[in-house]
Amino acid sequence: MISRRSALQAIGFGLSASGSCLSPLILAQSTQAELQPLNIPSLNNGVLSSGTNNFELRLQRGNHSFLAGLNTETLGINGGYLGPTLRFKRNDKVSLQVKNSIGEASTLHWHGFHLPATEDGGPHQEIAANQIWNPSFDVVQFAGTYWYHSHVMHRAGEQVYKGLAGMIIVDDEEQKVDLPSDYGVDDIPLIIQDRRFDSNGSFIYMNRYEDQVMGMMGDTILVNGTNNPVFTPATRFVRLRLLNASNARSYNLGFSDNREFYQIGTDGGLLNEPVAMTRLQLAVAERAEILLEFDPGEETTLINVALPSGFPEFPGAMSEMMRALNTQGFDILRFRAGQQLAENIALPGRLNEIYRLPEAAATNTREFRLSMGAGMRSGDDRGPGRGSRNGRGGGFGGGNFSINGRRMAESYINERIVFNTTEIWELKNTSPMMHPFHVHNGQFQLLDRNGNPPPANEMGWKDTVKVNPGEVVRIIMRFTDFRDENNPYMYHCHILEHEDRGMMGQFLIV
Ligand code: C2O
Ligand code: CU
Ligand code: CU
Numbered sequence: 001m002i003s004r005r006s007a008l009q010a011i012g013f014g015l016s017a018s019g020s021c022l023s024p025l026i027l028a029q030s031t032q033a034e035l036q037p038l039n040i041p042s043l044n045n046g047v048l049s050s051g052t053n054n055f056e057l058r059l060q061r062g063n064h065s066f067l068a069g070l071n072t073e074t075l076g077i078n079g080g081y082l083g084p085t086l087r088f089k090r091n092d093k094v095s096l097q098v099k100n101s102i103g104e105a106s107t108l109h110w111h112g113f114h115l116p117a118t119e120d121g122g123p124h125q126e127i128a129a130n131q132i133w134n135p136s137f138d139v140v141q142f143a144g145t146y147w148y149h150s151h152v153m154h155r156a157g158e159q160v161y162k163g164l165a166g167m168i169i170v171d172d173e174e175q176k177v178d179l180p181s182d183y184g185v186d187d188i189p190l191i192i193q194d195r196r197f198d199s200n201g202s203f204i205y206m207n208r209y210e211d212q213v214m215g216m217m218g219d220t221i222l223v224n225g226t227n228n229p230v231f232t233p234a235t236r237f238v239r240l241r242l243l244n245a246s247n248a249r250s251y252n253l254g255f256s257d258n259r260e261f262y263q264i265g266t267d268g269g270l271l272n273e274p275v276a277m278t279r280l281q282l283a284v285a286e287r288a289e290i291l292l293e294f295d296p297g298e299e300t301t302l303i304n305v306a307l308p309s310g311f312p313e314f315p316g317a318m319s320e321m322m323r324a325l326n327t328q329g330f331d332i333l334r335f336r337a338g339q340q341l342a343e344n345i346a347l348p349g350r351l352n353e354i355y356r357l358p359e360a361a362a363t364n365t366r367e368f369r370l371s372m373g374a375g376m377r378s379g380d381d382r383g384p385g386r387g388s389r390n391g392r393g394g395g396f397g398g399g400n401f402s403i404n405g406r407r408m409a410e411s412y413i414n415e416r417i418v419f420n421t422t423e424i425w426e427l428k429n430t431s432p433m434m435h436p437f438h439v440h441n442g443q444f445q446l447l448d449r450n451g452n453p454p455p456a457n458e459m460g461w462k463d464t465v466k467v468n469p470g471e472v473v474r475i476i477m478r479f480t481d482f483r484d485e486n487n488p489y490m491y492h493c494h495i496l497e498h499e500d501r502g503m504m505g506q507f508l509i510v
Contacts, residue, residue: 033227033228034068034228035228035229035230035334036226036227036228036229036230037226037229037230037231037232038188038223038224038226038229038230038231038333039224039225039226039229040183040184040188040189040224041082041083041084041085041166041167041189041191041224042079042084042085043084043085043087043183043184044078044084044085044086044087045087046086046087046088046094051093052092052093052094052095052136053088053089053092053093053094053095054094054095054096054097055086055094055095055096055097056078056096056097056099057077057078057083057096057097057098057099057108058077058078058098058099058101059075059076059077059098059099059100059101059102059106059108059127059150059164060075060076060077060078060079060101060102061073061074061075061076061101061102061103062074062075062076062079062080062081062163063080064076064080064081064163064225065201066081066195066197066201066220066222066225066227067197067201067220067227070197070200070201071201072197072201072202072203073162073202073203074162074163074203075102075159075162075163075164076163076164077108077163077164077166080163081163081225082163082165082166082191082224082225083148083164083165083166084166085166085167085168085169085183085189086148086166086167086168086169087168087169087170087171087183088139088141088168088169088170088171089139089170089171089172089173090139090140090141090142090143090170090171090172090173090174091138091139091140092138092139093136093137093138093139094136094137094138094139095134095135095136096108096134096135096136097132097133097134098127098132098133098134098135099131099132100127100128100129100130100131100132100133101129101130102129102159102164103129104129104155105126105127105128105129105152106126106127106150106152106159106164107121107122107123107125107126107127107133107150107151107152108121108127108133108148108149108150108151108164109121109122109148109149109150109151109440110135110137110146110148110168111146111147111148111149111285111438111463112141112144112146112147112168112267112268112287112442112443112463113137113139113141113146113442114140114141114441114442114443114481114482115137115138115140115441115482116137116482116484116487117440117441117482117484117487117488117489117509118135118484118487119135119136119137120440120441120489121133121135121148121151122151122440122488122489122490123151123152123153123410123490124410124487124488126152126153139170140481141170141268141269141443142170142172142268142269142270142461143170143171143172143175143269143270144169144170144265144266144267144268144269144270144287144289144461145167145168145169145170145189145241145242145243145265145267145287145289146167146168146169146170146267146287147165147166147167147168147191147243147245147285147287148165148166148167148168149164149165149166149245150164150165151490153410153500154500155500156496156499156500157205157206157215157216157247157496157497157499157500158205158206158500160245160247160496161195161203161205161216161247161496162203162205163225165191165245166191167189167191167241167243169183169189169241175270177270177348177350177351177352178345178346178348179239179264179291179345179348180235180237180238180239180291180344180345181239182344185234185235186233186234186235186237186238186239186344187239187241188231188238188239188240188241189224189241189243190223190224190240190241190242190243190302190333191223191224191225191243191245192221192222192223192242192243192244192245192246192251192282192332193218193221193222193223193245193246193247194217194218194219194220194221194222194246194247194249195218195220195222196216196217196218196219196220197220206497211497212497212501213372214248214433214495215247215248215249215284215495215496215497215498216247216248216496216497217246217247217248217249218246218249221304221330221331221332223332223333228331228334229333229334230333230334230335230336231333231334231335231336232335232336232337232338233292233294233335233336233337233338233341234338234340234341234342235294235341235342235343235344236293236294236341236342236343236344236345237291237292237293237294237344237345237347238291238292238294238335239264239289239290239291240289240290240291240292240302241265241287241289242280242282242287242288242289242290243287244282244283244284244285244286244287245284245285246284247284247495247496247497248284248495248496248497248498249284250281250282250283250284250434250436250466251281251282251304251332252279252280252281252304252305252306252307253279253280253281253282253302253303253304253305253332254278254279254280254302254303254304254305255278255300255301255302255303256300256301256303256331257300258278259278259292259300260276260277260278261276261277261278261280261290261291261292262274262275262276262277262290262291262347263275263277263280263288263289263290263457264289264290264291264348264351265287265288265289265460266287266288266457266458266460266461266462267286267287267443267460267461267462267463267464268442268443268460268461268462268463269352269354269443269460269461270289270351270352270460271351271352271354271456271457271459271460272350272351272352272353272354272459272460273348273349273350273351273352274291274347274348274351275456275457277457279305280457281466283434283436283464283466283494284436284464284494284495284496285436285438285463285464285494286436286462286464286466288457291347292335293347294335294337294341295337295341296337296338296339296340296341297337297338297339298335298337299334299335299336299337300334300335301331301332301333301334301335302331302332302333302334302335303329303330303331303332304328304329304330304332305329306328306329352460354459354460354461356445357422357445357476357477357478359424359447359476361422361476362422362423362424362476363418363421363422363423364417364418364421364423364424365423365424365425365426366415366423366424366425366426367404367425367426367428368403368404368425368426368427368428368437368491368505369403369404369405369428369430370403370427370428370429370430370431370435370437370467370493370503371401371402371403371405371430371431372400372401372402372431372432372433373400373431400501400502401493401498401501401502401503402502402503403491403492403493403503403504403505404505406505407501407502407503407504408492408499408502408503408504408505408506410506412506413488413506413507413508414505414506414507415505415506415507415508416507416508416510417479417507417508417509417510418479418509418510419479419480419483419509419510420479420480420483421478421479422476422477422478422479423476423477423479424447424474424475424476425439425444425474425475425476425477426472426473426474427465427467427472427473427474427475428467428471428472429467429468429469429470429471429472430470431469432469433469434466434467434468434469435466435467435493435495435498435503436464436465436466436467436493436494436495437464437465437467437473437491437492437493437494438463438464438465438491438492438493438494439463439475439477439489439491440489440490440491441479441482441489441509442463442477442478443461443462443463443477444461444462444463444465444475444476444477445459445460445461445462445475445476445477446458446459446462446465446473446474446475447474447475447476448473448474449468449471449472449473450471450472450473451472462475464494479509482509483509483510484508484509485508485510486508487508488506488507488508489506489507489508489509490504490505490506491504491505491506491507492504492505
């Protein structure tokens with residue numbers, strides 16, 4: 001029998017002196033707790049001046065009360081926790097003034113957007129403390145749900161955890177489909193996150209050994225910053241814009257009455273038609289728009305449905321951790337429909353006509369091996385120098401998270417892609433846990449999972465894709481419009497603690 005310690009070491013995790021407690025993290029059940037009305041982030045439509053839509057954003061320190069009677073120190077954008085929902089119009093030009101008042105370096109990344117690398121807000125567009133960054137770009141995205149968040153090198157996890165994230169909604173006036181679109185009434189942003197608090201109400205970040213491996217998961221679920229939230233629908237149909245803005249946790253969503261719902265949108269826009277489903281897996285950074293139908297007075301709860309432990313057998317401790325994380329169900333958001341519901345829309349039929357990128361258009365295929373543990377070629381990279389940044393990383397040296405055997409180094413360009421070409425990227429997960437793979441600079445399409453066609457709800461535009469243990473996922477993407485020999489885009493695992501520890505690479509479009 002393999003001990004936990006040696007099992008972890010076998011896959012490359014040296015244990016720090018302080019930590020090897022692998023007790024499962026049990027989520028607090030909210031049944032007794034008092035329900036709080038769901039907070040709706042304020043909407044910021046920008047200020048139009050001479051053809052450009054201007055947004056002012058200030059990264060700031062603040063406070064927020066998540067738990068009754070307790071105060072939590074947070075980071076926020078124009079507020080105490082999280083940021084306003086930014087509303088962009090397709091084909092508009094936007095200009096953002098981002099002021100960093102948090103007292104340490106940060107960035108703001110426009111996740112899912114096709115834009116010049118210099119405007120992307122990745123690790124290279126660092127905003128020093130007290131500085132202002134002023135990116136601008138044309139919104140070429142399809143109508144859909146996007147987001148923005150800190151992407152500062154090595155500390156994105158901590159900054160997002162404390163609150164540096166928000167939603168972006170892109171509208172398209174030419175879109176003809178009739179969908180619920182009254183923000184906060186029948187068009188509802190749902191930013192789902194998990195957090196861990198100490199008894200004083202302060203955020204806890206990375207205090208357990210497994211946080212280093214699995215990424216930071218919490219035992220308290222927040223939706224738009226609300227703990228134990230309840231929402232009261234006032235219309236027959238409600239559109240939920242689901243954004244998994246957690247650091248590491250994936251959700252297997254469903255409803256307490258097992259009702260059917262319809263997925264209408266993916267990361268980068270509307271699907272061709274509504275997809276009826278009862279379960280929706282949403283990995284970190286993925287978005288899904290769904291339609292829900294209510295009868296007057298009806299109640300239901302958005303829940304995480306426990307997954308049977310279908311993980312491949314792997315040396316003891318890993319499987320144990322995976323099971324503990326995925327075999328638990330919990331409540332996310334209660335719905336209590338009003339006694340009178342406005343008839344807002346009819347369930348739409350056709351939503352979109354998505355152009356499928358033909359496989360034959362690809363002129364190159366690249367492989368990306370996602371791995372944890374040993375296997376990094378020595379001398380590739382000194383690594384980001386983890387050491388004791390979180391006070392617990394003492395034994396955490398040496399290439400634990402890598403892509404193609406390398407860890408992110410800001411000075412190293414991993415891939416050079418020829419401008420105006422289409423490529424197939426073959427994502428191979430050789431590790432025992434799922435990694436949500438994200439590519440900057442726009443949207444791609446899934447070709448297949450282990451050679452099988454993707455499910456109907458993954459047939460839309462995507463910028464983040466789950467790659468399950470042992471799986472090979474092929475995606476296809478175009479590299480157009482922004483050629484730049486000097487400024488790279490990122491690709492990475494969106495489990496922020498994996499990204500912060502080097503599971504990221506850079507590409508130039510040349
Ligand atoms: Cu959501 Cu590289 O980011
Ligand atoms: Cu991104
Ligand atoms: Cu990962």
